Amino acid sequence: MSTTAVAPTTGVNYLNAQYGIRSWLLTTDHKRIALLYLGSVTFFFLIGGAAAVLMRLHLIEPQGALLEPATYNKMFSMHGIIMVFFFLIPSIPAVMGNFLVPMMVGARDLAFPRLNLLSWYVYIVGGLFTLYAVVAGGVDTGWTFYTPLSTTYANGNVMAAALGVFITGFSSILTGLNFVVTIHKMRAPGLTWFRLPLFLWAIYATSIIMILGTPVLAITLLLVALERTFHVGIFDPALGGDPILFQHLFWFYSHPAVYIMILPSMGVVSELVTCFSRKRIFGYSFVAFSSVAIAVISFLVWGHHMFVSGQSVYAGLVFSALSFAVAIPSAIKVFNWTATLYKGSVSYQAPMLYALGFIGLFTMGGLTGLFLASLATDIHLHDTYFVIAHFHYIMVGGALMGYLGGLHFWWPKMTGRLYPDGWARFSALVIFIGFNLTFFPQYILGYLGMPRRYAVYPEEFQVLNVMSSAGASILAVGYLIPLVYFIWSIRYGPPAGPNPWGAKGLEWETPSPPPTENFEEVPVVEEEAYAYGEKEAHVV
Amino acid sequence: MWFGFPLRPEQASTIAQGIDHLYYFLTAMDLFFTGIIFLTIFYFAIRYRRRKKDETPAQIEGSLPLEVAWTAIPLVLVVVTFVWSSSLFIRNARPPTAATEVFVIGKQWMWQLQHPEGVREIDELHVPLGRPIKLTMTSEDVIHDFFIPAFRVKKDVVPGQYSTLWFQATKPGSYHFFCGQYCGVSHALMRGEVIVMQPQDYERWLSGSKKAGTMADAGARLYEQYACITCHGTGKGPPFVNLYGSQVKLQDGSTVVADDAYLRESILVPSAKIVAGYEPIMPTFKGQLSEEQILQILAYIKSLGAAERKAGQE
Amino acid sequence: MSEVRSAALAEQFEDLDQQHEASSLGMWVFLATEIMFFGGLFAGYSVYRGLYFPGFDAGSALLNVKVGALNTALLLCSSLTMALGVRAATLGKRRELATFLVLTILLGLTFVGIKLGVEWHHDYLEHLAPGINFAYEGPNARAVELFFVFYFFMTGVHALHMVVGVSILAVLLWMTFRGRFGPERYNPVEMAGLYWHFVDIIWIFLYPLLYLIGAHH
Known part of the structure; x- marks a missing residue:
């Protein structure tokens, strides 16, 4: 680490450069926009989480303990819509990506700062539409908006919710566009592609998916709105449409969207594993290209959501083979992270615990994906709790663990404060245990045949459901602990110093919190990423 | 266990x-x-594990x-x-060729199952042990999904289309079936039981149940009631004998197999595929026939003999 | 910063070259999302065209090929004037730039005028607007309706893009009069030009897809 050109933390930084609401709402500083996003995604996470808690409580009894079936349906729809579109998709890209992309490439800001602010407002407007849909009676189509249920039969506020998702899509398009241009055109002198931190490779791959996938979802939702408003048959067979076409269009975006959620987490984990074992990443180019490979393949596997929809056998075979192919780059990543620990200097600070938790849970989630890529077993497992367990292992065990790990890692940089490491490690442990207790039983439930989205269920499934609900309550506590100590640390946390972890990377060359312009001088990069070997090697 | x-x-x-x-x-x-x-x-x-605060491990590239x-x-x-x-x-x-066909109609939020002999069941399906059963399924409203965990089979039931599913039970007993595809408010209640019986018990159950006549008989009545007979029985329209599963020549020179989907389309959208040598004069029966009645007419057409080719294949 | 920063240079960039490259890459990336947006529509259209060809054929026959051709010609001309405008901007010829911008705007407006005022109006009077007054009698009424759903939606989204384009050109025109462009700074004109050409190209695909299916009688 270089302590040479670092100003003391008491100096002017991006947080205290200006005061007042206006200075936040009209800011074009990528770091402030990152914090705006942090606040908003946390808000949506709490709403989506509350819905999940209610659902799990309800399912303690086979007849349903808490809610009317109609209310339960609204709960899981809201949980899905909010968690997917308003938490997971923006979480790492919009919070950490916004904060870190310019700093990691050594720039003063993103290429289009005003567009960046616009993307946050677009996100908020989309969020308001969705919240309106929830408050004004709810939506009960599930987050997938399957037709003709959504276009003809559902009574809820489908239009408002679909519009909310449609609008928010443009926010991720703008964010992705900004990242792609910034990574291409604004890298500091000497920062070649193969010197980039792997977080940027992951963010780059994610941005490509956002740019190319989101518009297809947008047009699909517009068509749904058109059909619902004018009763013209685009997807409803009673009016001459084809309901399966909707599924093709929807999953063409929504399967790649899964990788929008997991790829950034993979990037975060690459940063954490190297820092806390003081090792260069094992097989840099393999990890980097596997991100790109995942992004490319992600566009070719959507049909595996339709193995039982009556799709032709040949289409099924092709989609199955391509879905199996995703396993290869994912496996490469996991093996390389593990190998990075070899002969390292491993410390167990909180971010590292989250990263190791990620590797374990992602491995389990990824491997169970094979059951669903495989045609014969997917016939039985499709639309059961097995699917729920699988994608929660990826989305919560994977994406969310990575998000929390990253937040713990860069929190000192963002706020200039340290949080209590003991509590943070404790919460990582609680989350890991609670998570497994919640979702592992769901694998078994799924194989036993319990369908998803059931407000009531046959009695023989009760024991496993109760286990899952018990786990959910532990998990909920696990998520609340960080919320408390993070807020505490803003006021009472000890000052962090520029580089509390001894990490490599341009963002650690700045004071914490960084000044508005990030770097006083444009940095010149003279070493590979993760050069932990050269002790005091630093960037001039 | x-x-x-x-x-x-x-x-x-x-x-x-x-x-x-x-x-x-x-x-x-x-x-x-x-x-x-x-x-x-x-x-x-x-x-x-880290033993000294400032140790620097040897670096490995890969x-x-x-x-x-x-x-x-x-x-x-x-x-x-x-x-x-x-x-x-x-x-x-691939269903075995000798499978017994049972018709399934899904609607919000119940399953209607119809045996070829005319017995109709709601949310319950009796089947004989050891005999292959083929379900031909459609939906009256949204997409449903027929799922029998104990048999490891599942298939979406899509409005406007026929989908098929087959199984051969190996153990007498009662097993759940579920709607697997979320279909609205009472999705979770859209479930029932498959009851697998010894063949002789099944025959007894079948003969003891109330019947509305076989599916084919009901279809034959519709054939007269809707005056299909005035054309299809007189040569003004294509005849039905040995039609099912045969190759049909169309006006534009192409041929299609007369399977469930083709027959259904020809009833609802007669103008879509005109058989060579006939005038496009048939009116649409969309809105006049229920899904159940269409299935009965199909059963009737099938009862008039089927071509050698295996019908209903993927 | 030792050297003096140009007023045209935004603070996050190092030099004008970087700024120029960034904004044109940004534009291209944006156009990529636009292609995917229209791509979804084209995919849906193609599926139904394959499923219900006779109906789509019949629906297409109800459109006026000649008016469509006139509109295509107008748009192609507007692409030419736009390209000349960009050239004028790079050379710093303000008067010429203003002239070509005005011409492009006029051509664009005429296109939208014909599209909405003549074609859509006519279709509406013929009771061909699905969901509003659709009343087509014939063997493939459902399919014809579906064709018109796609027709109105695709041409509508395209017309919306035209309106956005015209508005952007209007702003550029105003900026030209204020003397904001010179050989140093013509980036916005170039970007708007890219967008304008893109919207034209979309029409080049829409016209045969919608108007020229099968034979017209």
């Missing part, structure tokens, strides 16, 4: 065991790799042989799984 705690549903169909074997293989593979990753991480994390190994091994494993799974899937997808 595992200490009296079920880890898999009952195996009650001819295909269940094959699926379970693949499932066990995948589970073993999962446990193996998860075990390796967990143990290696634990071992490395403890063996190479290793090409290792990369090749952990690309190739998973690749081989997924190829094996893919081949195994796909061949099983293809084998399971």
